[in-house]
Amino acid sequence: MGDMNYVGALVKILETPKQTFINSKTLVIKFRVQLPQIRKVRTVELICWGNLAKSVYNHYKINDYILIEGYVSSRENQNSTKKKSFRKVTITVLKVYPFLLNYKRSLNKLS
Numbered sequence: 001m002g003d004m005n006y007v008g009a010l011v012k013i014l015e016t017p018k019q020t021f022i023n024s025k026t027l028v029i030k031f032r033v034q035l036p037q038i039r040k041v042r043t044v045e046l047i048c049w050g051n052l053a054k055s056v057y058n059h060y061k062i063n064d065y066i067l068i069e070g071y072v073s074s075r076e077n078q079n080s081t082k083k084k085s086f087r088k089v090t091i092t093v094l095k096v097y098p099f100l101l102n103y104k105r106s107l108n109k110l111s
Contacts, residue, residue: 005072007091010099011035013064014043017057029053044089046070048096056096065100068093 017029028049035042046068048056060066070093077088 006069007072008067008069009035009091010065010067011044011046013060013062013066016062017048017053019053019057026050027053027057029057044091046091046093048093052093052096056093060096060098061102063102064098067097067099069095 011033014032014034017031020028020030022028026049028047030045030047032043033046035044068091070091072089072091074087074089077086
């Protein structure tokens, strides 16, 4: 039986990745993506490390669709102002594959 928290998914990039460095050497990027579903819009946060983070940051833009593989984790966050708790889902990405890139990207390169 496989790992229960290992996931492969098609996602749409919603925002520009935010870069941070750990120990001034290792690049880490975080950004929100949307899992396309019929019933409800689901957003999760992706985390990429090292060379994969550099590659994702340089090659993919907002509104691109990518296939990802990685590990899912969830944390319960407490909203102190409204006394509500909600789950924050993050996926630590191990592999990324391009699926459908924004069509405007190719138009900009031609002109």
